[in-house]
Amino acid sequence: MDDPKTLLAVALHQAPADLVVRGGILANVYTGELLEGWGVAVAGTRIATIGPEVDRCIGPATTVIDAGGQIIAPGFIDGHAHLDCIHRLDLYLAAAIPTGLTTLITETSNFSSVGGYPALAAFLDTLPHMPITVLATAPAISYLLSDRGDGQSMISTEEMAQLLEEPSVVGLGEVYWPTILEGRAHLPLLVAKAEALGKRVEGHTAGARGSKLAACVAAGISSCHEPITAEEVRERLRLGLTTMVRDGSVRRDLAALDGALKGMAPRRLVLVSDTVWAHHLLERGYLDEVARQAVAIGIEPMQALQAITLAPAEHFRIEGLVGGLAPGRQADLVLLPALQEFRPSLVIAHGRVVAKDGRVAVPIPPTTLPAGVFPSPRVSRPLHLEDLRIPAPPGRDRVQVRVIHYAGDIVTQAVVRELPVRGGTLSADSEADLLKVVVMDRRGQGRIARGFVSGFGLRRGALAASLSFDTANLILLGANETDMLTAAERMLALGGGLVAAAGGAIVAEVPLPLGGVTSDQPMEVLAGQIARFQRALAELGCIRENPFLSAQVVTFIAIPALRIRESGLWDVRRNQAVPLIVDEGSG
Structure with missing residues (x-):
């Protein structure tokens, strides 16, 4: 002191x-x-x-x-990041601090999904020992999982309230807008708790507009990092939302600022990363790159600087400390x-000097997190090919199924395709751009869902992932069950990660041994692993620009349109579960 x-x-x-x-x-x-x-x-x-x-x-x-x-x-402030997955905090900071980062606010839902409150408490205990200011938000996403049919939440209402009282927790993490309008679980109580403590309620309002967006603001949402068009930026700013425009590894949305601010002098514009992965951090930079790109599309340099310093500090009510x-x-x-x-x-x-000439200049204590509260993913019993097969309704030779179609790296569409029944099952057909997807719960409780995807493009092989938006459940996706099983077995043997397999052999892997969601490798090593994984999937025919991302988002219920969870298919727009097999009467 x-x-x-x-x-x-x-x-x-x-x-x-x-x-x-x-x-x-x-x-x-x-x-x-x-x-x-x-x-x-x-x-x-x-x-x-x-x-x-x-x-x-x-x-x-x-x-x-x-x-x-x-x-x-x-110093620069990232007001919305996800250091609860992929990168170990200390190893990430070693690469991020030389870019000018001095304050970081991170989401924590993956840690909660993995180990509940004990995992979060262990992570928060490491933050005061970092050479820069690292703050966190309480994990609203994982708290609300049980409302989506994905089993019991790993964190209770009481534990969420306790987290909000932690000095290093600056608010309630991003809340999907339908959940706040519906008053899911005890969310209104937590919103009131955050406001009473002078802390923020972060929003995820992708797709909300007009009266629904206004209702979100009225219900307590204070920010949104999801605008992807100029009109969405303007609408959020006009409603008093802190409007976070992102440029990172998940999305690059700075084009939304092109012409968006004409005639405006916004106080609540913030530039964020929403996560920059290791390979992009080393190749492009961090908030320094976000600010450069903002200037390139016409934002004044001082305004860009304010958007990565004072504006995020004011939003989180820490302007008396930083910004x-x-x-x-x-x-x-x-x-x-x-x-x-x-x-x-x-x-x-x-x-004190923490970086000079592009290199970190201080020791950073290892973010050691106890294995007991960060368990690796597991299954209830050894997997077999039969676990991955999709039985057809009896007595049918053809059926109509709902298919998750990748319209881009993240956004999906709900399409219906008619499939032949062979040997009583429904199969992938990579020649017709149809792959099988399987999602399993990570805690060995035996919950499993099966479906189909298109638009991913694999012509052969498969992948397995223990990192998924936003449940940290297990994803298998592939052209055939044999390679899906090979990838799954290797992923489990690693203690978690992303694995690509083809012809019965492993062709690339990104080990995530810390709870199945976080690497223990320096950024240079991790960057190489991610790059090799991307190349391997491209060689197997994947047509997605960012397959490392696309592999993780098939479970992502915050963005339209059709997703799959351990409980089955989820229609995002209707906000409800839907069956894989389409009833003939409904088409």
Whole structure:
């Protein structure tokens, strides 16, 4: 804890600062000014003062950094990320901090799906030991799973309320808009709890518009990271929502800003990643790349900077701590050779240099999470080919089935196809762009659902995944049962991951041994594994641009139109379960 008296003395030029950054141009995100000759004086982890007279705070033991005419800007804040899967936090930060990241807000639903409250508590315990500020949201998605027919939620209402009281938890994680309008479970009580604590309720309002979107805001939703068009951006801003436009590995939606802000001066525009995977982080960057792309489509550099600093801080009500360079704020700053490039030469967090010239400069404690609360996925008994087969209704030689059709990497359509019955079962037909999909619960309770997908494009082979939006259940997808079984057995042997198989052999794998959702490898190694997985699926005929993503989203009930869960097919628009076999009378 910093000594308030020392902070005051340094601000009054009565005591020397621990650190002074001078000789630059200070980017004031509160006013939009670029202030030449201004610097920053730091006492402990906090800014004592800013201005043209910070040299008066220099003493014999003061560390002095000459900015050399560079921009002195606040450290970057990612207001919506998913560090609850794929990447181990400490290994991720080693690559992300040099890009300017000094504050991160992450969702936690995957951890909850894997190990419930004990897993979340173990993760939260690691956050204060990180060299930058890492905050979290309480996992609304996994809390509400039982309402979708996917078994018992791994976290209770009481535990969710307890999480909201944690200092490192800044709100309720993204809530699918139908659930809040329907008052699912005890969600209204949790929304009221968050608001009473001065914390936020994050929203996932893809597809909501007009009166439904307004109702979401009235019910307590405070943000949305799902706008993909200019009109969706404008509508959310006009309703007072913090509107998060993302550019990352899941979606790249910055084109929605092109022309969206004409005639506007929005205070609540935030740029986020919604997750940047290892290979993209190393190739493209992080929030620095998001800001560069925003500038490229016409956003002013200062506005882009505000959208990754002050705006997310104000949204999460932590602007008294981070988000700008001002007395009393945490000493999080970057030196930028050119504002519009957003490429830091130096990163300071909590008053110390944490990265220099693109390399992390401090040790990062390993995010060790106990295996006992992060169990690997398992099945109730060894899998057999029969488990993957789809029986046809008796006495039929042809049947109509609902098929999940990939219209893109994420969005699906519900289509109906007529299939022949062979040997009493329904089979995949990769030549006709029809693959089989199987979803199993990860906790060995024996729940299993089977269906078909098209638009994925595999001509041969199969994949298995223990990481799925948003249940962390097991997905098998393929052209034949033999390769599906081969991939599944390898995935389980790894303790979880994504595996591709063809001809009875494993052709690529991304091990996720930490609960079946997280890697234990450095970013460079993980990036190579993901790249090889992508290439392998492409060689097997996959036509999706991002198969690593597409493999995980067949269970994703937050975006239209047809999905599959361990309980069966789910019609997103009708918000209900539907059978695989189409009744002849209904077509």
